[in-house]
């Protein structure tokens with residue numbers, strides 16, 4: 281058994297919850313089978329008994345019986361489809377929930393490596409495909425094979441030789457569906473890959489629409505989209521060619537066998553060896569047999585197609601979460617907010633270290649600026665405090681406790697962070713601020729917004745805090761979004777507050793006000809501000825200067841300006857020019 285077929289079994293556990301419904305579907309299938317198999321026999325009775333004896337009453341009785349059986353079978357069939365649908369939706373829900381939980385348990389690396397298209401396809405394509413397959417696989421196998429064997433037995437009882445011809449249908453069909461399944465599997469792989477590319481492209485396109493418009497990239501994007509689409513359509517075309525050939529081959533095989541049976545059966549009737557009723561019944565059974573064999577073939581194809589989705593899902597589910605709570609991890613309350621990096625080494629890739637054995641500490645309730653050239657590792661350092669990545673070596677401690685001994689939930693719940701990119705949801709301003717503290721009151725929301733200098737502009741909006749972000753009518757600016765993101769970080773009154781270039785779109789006056797507000801409202805909290813703006817850095821008590829992967833230095837912002845040439849270089853354009861150099865630019 282190959283890897284993808286084997287992955288089908290990984291999802292069996294989703295069936296256990298629905299075993300009662302599955303049993304009901306199987307029972308229904310087994311009840312429907314004799315009902316369906318009775319109809320051809322009724323045809324035989326009409327021809328051989330009612331018609332031959334010219335018994336009109338018997339004819340009516342058989343017709344009404346047939347109609348009754350038909351209606352009953354149709355009802356049971358619908359009931360069975362409804363139950364299968366319930367199982368499918370249940371598995372869909374369970375699988376989606378587990379996939380979502382699993383995805384959220386994975387480290388950030390996973391999201392850097394995977395495209396949004398892949399995740400979108402897992403949720404919108406693979407989960408429904410696997411659920412649909414699992415919900416009906418076992419009942420289908422049982423019902424189809426019961427029906428197949430029953431028909432063969434009946435035909436065998438009616439005429440042995442004809443039954444032998446009919447027997448050929450199954451292996452022939454199996455053989456060609458087996459070959460077809462292998463091709464189908466390959467094409468499905470490619471089809472899923474191309475669909476993922478398109479989904480990923482579309483989701484990126486929407487978030488980059490401003491760029492597309494500003495650079496007049498519409499034509500270029502249409503070309504890119506069509507290139508992606510062409511690849512997918514090519515796969516679709518191959519798929520439909522294969523399906524057409526498959527349908528044609530199947531019907532030709534079935535027809536040839538049917539013709540042989542009709543010829544031979546007709547010959548037997550002509551010779552008086554077999555009754556016309558028998559032949560009619562055999563022909564109807566044969567049609568049923570073809571339908572059953574065809575369904576088995578299609579089932580085999582479904583196994584091939586679904587196994588691809590199973591394989592993709594199994595790959596994602598098989599990724600072991602790297603950042604998890606230790607068995608003995610505890611919910612530590614961060615009381616002081618003192619941070620310590622002890623011999624920390626970290627790199628995203630093996631040969632590209634961002635930090636090599638760095639050690640430093642940030643005192644409780646201190647107000648610090650983290651500075652350094654672009655790409656030196658400031659954001660990375662903050663991510664390590666939140667334990668978003670696993671260290672290569674060393675320890676990060678908060679209040680003297682290794683953060684690995686804290687549960688991830690308790691660690692992250694007590695740290696407030698606002699980033700340069702505000703990452704707001706397409707929801708009301710109020711709900712965006714409440715994101716970090718769902719149970720906060722409206723008063724708390726407004727207080728946080730006031731500290732972030734956001735309350736005034738929010739209140740000026742027609743819908744105030746209920747304004748939906750992203751609704752075109754009340755589009756808000758980048759700076760306004762950043763202030764909402766800051767309010768979101770403040771509302772939970774964190775013991776450690778991190779602003780990573782979170783005010784980069786604001787004017788320095790507003791930035792100054794926010795820093796002052798925060799400093800006075802969060803006297804007991806540790807505040808870390810990352811900024812490329814000297815005015816903001818100067819407002820902090822201490823600056824931590826990340827010079828290179830090995831070295832982090834600390835001093836007051838003013839001391840750095842006086843003593844450190846590299847630091848001066850960093851802020852060269854913002855350090856006030858000496859009067860004589862300023863004079864050069866003075867107009868006459």
Ligand SMILES: Nc1ncnc2c1ncn2[C@@H]1O[C@H](COP(=O)(O)OP(=O)(O)OP(=O)(O)O)[C@@H](O)[C@H]1O
Nearest residue numbers: 392628629634652653654655656657658659660661
């Ligand atoms: N997810 C990632 N995968 C691989 N490398 C990364 C990743 N994120 C950052 N890096 C690399 O790590 C280094 C540090 O990046 P980081 O974002 O921490 O810098 P920074 O100091 O915050 O820069 P900036 O001031 O521009 O925000 C850079 O060389 C960057 O290319």
Ligand SMILES: [Mg+2]
Nearest residue numbers: 658659660780
């Ligand atoms: Mg950064």
